[in-house]
Amino acid sequence: xxxxxxxxxxxxxxxxxxxxxxxxxxxxxxxxxxxxxxxxxxxxxxxxxxxxxxxxxxxxxxxxxxxxxxxxxxxxxxx
Numbered sequence: 001x002x003x004x005x006x007x008x009x010x011x012x013x014x015x016x017x018x019x020x021x022x023x024x025x026x027x028x029x030x031x032x033x034x035x036x037x038x039x040x041x042x043x044x045x046x047x048x049x050x051x052x053x054x055x056x057x058x059x060x061x062x063x064x065x066x067x068x069x070x071x072x073x074x075x076x077x078x079x
Contacts, residue, residue, distance in 0.1 A: 004070040013076065016067045023060040026053060 004012060030053040034046065041049075071077055 004067060007070075009074065009076055012067060012070060012074075016064065016071065019060055019064050019067065023057065023064065026056045026060065029053075030057075 007015070030050075033049060034053075
């Protein structure tokens with residue numbers, strides 16, 4: 001994710017909020033889509049979707065961790 005040290009504190013915190021919301025959306029969508037019991041979805045499609053959700057989840061978690069480390073470095077976590 002670019003150079004976080006160039007972001008203002010408010011922009012950094014806003015980006016963190018957006019990423020956390022995105023992660024929550026991905027997790028909710030995964031539960032909804034893969035939890036459908038009334039629809040037949042092929043095993044290969046489920047595996048593909050599961051892999052895509054996991055990739056999105058890991059990517060977002062990595063970005064969140066980067067930003068949280070920068071927030072901690074700046075001492076913003078208590079604000």
